[in-house]
Amino acid sequence: MAADSLIDIRDVTKTYGAGETAVHALRGVSLRVDAGEYVAVMGSSGSGKSTLMNILGCLDVPSRGEYWLDGADVARLSEDQQALVRGRKIGFIFQSFNLIPRTSALANVELPLTYAHLKKADRRRRARRALELVGLSDRADHRPNELSGGQQQRVAIARALATGPRILLADEPTGNLDAHSTDEVLAMFDDLNSEGRTVVVITHETEVARRARRLIRVSDGRIVTDEVTG
Amino acid sequence: MSPRDLFGAALRGLGANKLRSLLTVLGVAIGVGAVIVLVAVGNGSGKAVQDRLEAMGTNLLTVSTTGGGGGFVRGQAGPSAQQYSLTMADAEALSDHRLAPDVAAVAPVMTSSGTATNGDTSYTVNQVIGTTPEYLPATNTPVANGRAFTKQDVDSTQRVVLLGQTAATELFGRPASAVGQTIKLGAVDFAVLGVLASKDTSGFSDPNATVIVPISTLRATQAGYGALSQIVVQAAGKDKVDTAQAEVTQLLTARHQVPATQSSPFRITNSAQILQTSQDTAATFTALLATVAAISLIVGGIGVTNIMLVTVTERTREIGIRKALGARRRTILGQFLIEATLLSLIGGAVGIIVALVVSRFQLAGVQPVLVPSSILLAFGVSAAVGLFFGSMPAHRAAGLRPIDALRHE
Ligand SMILES: Nc1ncnc2c1ncn2[C@@H]1O[C@H](COP(=O)(O)OP(=O)(O)OP(=O)(O)O)[C@@H](O)[C@H]1O
Ligand SMILES: [Mg+2]
Numbered sequence: 001m002a003a004d005s006l007i008d009i010r011d012v013t014k015t016y017g018a019g020e021t022a023v024h025a026l027r028g029v030s031l032r033v034d035a036g037e038y039v040a041v042m043g044s045s046g047s048g049k050s051t052l053m054n055i056l057g058c059l060d061v062p063s064r065g066e067y068w069l070d071g072a073d074v075a076r077l078s079e080d081q082q083a084l085v086r087g088r089k090i091g092f093i094f095q096s097f098n099l100i101p102r103t104s105a106l107a108n109v110e111l112p113l114t115y116a117h118l119k120k121a122d123r124r125r126r127a128r129r130a131l132e133l134v135g136l137s138d139r140a141d142h143r144p145n146e147l148s149g150g151q152q153q154r155v156a157i158a159r160a161l162a163t164g165p166r167i168l169l170a171d172e173p174t175g176n177l178d179a180h181s182t183d184e185v186l187a188m189f190d191d192l193n194s195e196g197r198t199v200v201v202i203t204h205e206t207e208v209a210r211r212a213r214r215l216i217r218v219s220d221g222r223i224v225t226d227e228v229t230g
Numbered sequence: 231m232s233p234r235d236l237f238g239a240a241l242r243g244l245g246a247n248k249l250r251s252l253l254t255v256l257g258v259a260i261g262v263g264a265v266i267v268l269v270a271v272g273n274g275s276g277k278a279v280q281d282r283l284e285a286m287g288t289n290l291l292t293v294s295t296t297g298g299g300g301g302f303v304r305g306q307a308g309p310s311a312q313q314y315s316l317t318m319a320d321a322e323a324l325s326d327h328r329l330a331p332d333v334a335a336v337a338p339v340m341t342s343s344g345t346a347t348n349g350d351t352s353y354t355v356n357q358v359i360g361t362t363p364e365y366l367p368a369t370n371t372p373v374a375n376g377r378a379f380t381k382q383d384v385d386s387t388q389r390v391v392l393l394g395q396t397a398a399t400e401l402f403g404r405p406a407s408a409v410g411q412t413i414k415l416g417a418v419d420f421a422v423l424g425v426l427a428s429k430d431t432s433g434f435s436d437p438n439a440t441v442i443v444p445i446s447t448l449r450a451t452q453a454g455y456g457a458l459s460q461i462v463v464q465a466a467g468k469d470k471v472d473t474a475q476a477e478v479t480q481l482l483t484a485r486h487q488v489p490a491t492q493s494s495p496f497r498i499t500n501s502a503q504i505l506q507t508s509q510d511t512a513a514t515f516t517a518l519l520a521t522v523a524a525i526s527l528i529v530g531g532i533g534v535t536n537i538m539l540v541t542v543t544e545r546t547r548e549i550g551i552r553k554a555l556g557a558r559r560r561t562i563l564g565q566f567l568i569e570a571t572l573l574s575l576i577g578g579a580v581g582i583i584v585a586l587v588v589s590r591f592q593l594a595g596v597q598p599v600l601v602p603s604s605i606l607l608a609f610g611v612s613a614a615v616g617l618f619f620g621s622m623p624a625h626r627a628a629g630l631r632p633i634d635a636l637r638h639e
Contacts, residue, residue: 054633057554058632059553059554059631059632059633059636060631060632060633079558079559080558080559083553083556083557083558083559084556084558086553086554086555086556086632087555087556087557088556092554092555094636098547098550098551098554098636099551100548100551100552101548102242102246103242111552111555112555112556114235115552115555115556115557115558115561116556117232159555163556
């Protein structure tokens with residue numbers, strides 16, 4: 001087995017529904033991403049980018065094909081083991097932030113640490129440091145509805161970083177942000193990648209894609225180009 | 231996730247919708263409170279009946295005659311009513327230990343009515359009871375002031391009287407001041423020997439409105455020498471009541487030569503039987519109340535399910551986020567189960583407190599008597615209700631695929 005790639009998907013398809021109304025979101029995608037890469041995924045709307053990203057994040061399962069993550073066949077992992085992978089190896093950043101409402105920024109960032117069974121004091125310390133990294137120490141006690149979109153996304157990034165995951169998956173992280181916030185978020189991704197973390201970003205913006213060192217273009221459920229850019 | 235974190239998350243979840251949580255808690259509280267209070271009411275009414283009957287005297291058999299007996303049998307001429315009348319001789323025979331070994335005491339009873347007067351004050355007594363000294367201990371009627379009359383008083387036809395509390399109060403103002411005074415019963419003077427202790431008045435006739443005189447005196451002055459009204463028989467012990475009753479029946483049947491073909495002309499009421507019957511009735515009553523209460527507890531439980539289903543639906547997206555962040559199935563399950571259990575436990579605690587307060591007051595004329603096991607049961611059931619009724623929504627939440635939960639609108 002070629003266990004050297006961190007992410008290794010082989011001929012993955014994803015079909016929603018069945019028969020006449022079946023939607024083929026992925027029609028056979030194979031992709032390898034090594035540790036430390038910075039990959040951008042682009043493609044028109046409905047081309048299957050989010051579907052691919054959800055499979056990479058163990059949030060969804062492929063209809064056919066294999067997914068090897070860090071040398072393990074994800075399909076063979078138990079439900080609890082998959083939860084563990086989501087919690088420790090992967091940090092997921094969504095376009096719509098997905099913070100838990102009525103819960104402070106700090107508590108949101110603490111959440112994955114709680115699920116990883118860290119002690120209370122340890123959780124607090126790490127969550128505060130993650131918030132510090134995204135420059136939101138002074139907003140720790142604010143709830144999501146008391147934060148701007150850019151701040152919410154930074155909290156979401158802090159939350160994704162808190163457990164120190166090797167992989168950062170971001171589905172249009174700057175889709176709801178203005179130019180200034182976008183710059184801040186991208187600067188953070190650059191830093192994280194330079195620390196050695198693997199970053200995969202879905203985007204519609206060429207400006208975002210330019211930061212990555214590898215660009216994958218998806219169209220109609222297939223990878224059409226895959227090139228090293230920087 | 232540690233139990234403490236789970237607990238905290240559950241509390242936050244409940245706090246997010248306070249009014250809704252409060253109403254659900256109320257539903258459970260009503261159910262639990264109803265179980266405790268209604269069981270206490272049933273228990274209390276059973277106790278009240280028991281106390282009343284015990285005040286009448288246990289081990290007590292009351293023998294009376296039904297007059298003409300079982301009527302005419304196959305065209306034979308009916309025996310005269312007098313053949314079955316109870317007599318003083320019957321009472322003497324019953325007190326013979328060789329004939330009726332399980333009988334401890336026998337008191338013949340004659341009754342009449344009349345008016346008692348003290349100077350200008352007159353009082354219509356409920357009953358003038360003529361009997362022997364054995365009557366007082368057998369019927370659990372102690373003398374509060376003064377003394378009871380003796381066998382010598384009966385033998386020498388003394389004109390002495392014991393007054394019931396109400397009779398004494400009506401005639402003399404204060405019961406204690408009656409002792410040593412003289413009253414008239416009809417036209418005859420009687421010396422007041424003593425005043426009877428007050429009795430529970432919730433029977434058919436007020437036992438405090440009676441006066442008691444020696445039976446010989448009553449026959450000589452008022453009632454004549456006819457049949458006895460009753461014979462009161464005290465069995466030798468609680469477990470001897472049935473054998474004593476058999477002995478009495480056998481002896482009277484033999485003495486009055488009742489034909490074997492005829493049903494017994496003697497009616498014997500047995501206080502233990504009455505007690506048993508009324509205890510059975512009280513138990514049925516309690517069970518009925520408990521059933522009604524249990525139904526309201528189930529309704530409260532359904533309220534918990536309902537609210538948890540709404541909560542799970544509302545928070546599906548949150549569940550998806552938690553799963554994406556590494557929450558395991560059992561963490562989600564635990565969070566919602568704890569929420570449901572907390573709801574019903576808080577409800578249970580509130581219900582118990584309310585029930586404890588409510589059952590200090592009389593309800594529908596009954597003083598509730600708490601049954602400790604019903605409190606434990608109600609609390610246990612409310613916890614179980616939370617687990618049981620919460621588990622369906624909690625399992626639904628925990629079983630969601632992360633992506634399905636995240637896509638939920
Ligand atoms: N749960 C679903 N059920 C049915 N069809 C779905 C489902 N999710 C996605 N699809 C379909 O799969 C295809 C790929 O969707 P996907 O969300 O991956 O697109 P995308 O590339 O992320 O688009 P966008 O850039 O607009 O986010 C679309 O045609 C979509 O309609
Ligand atoms: Mg998408």
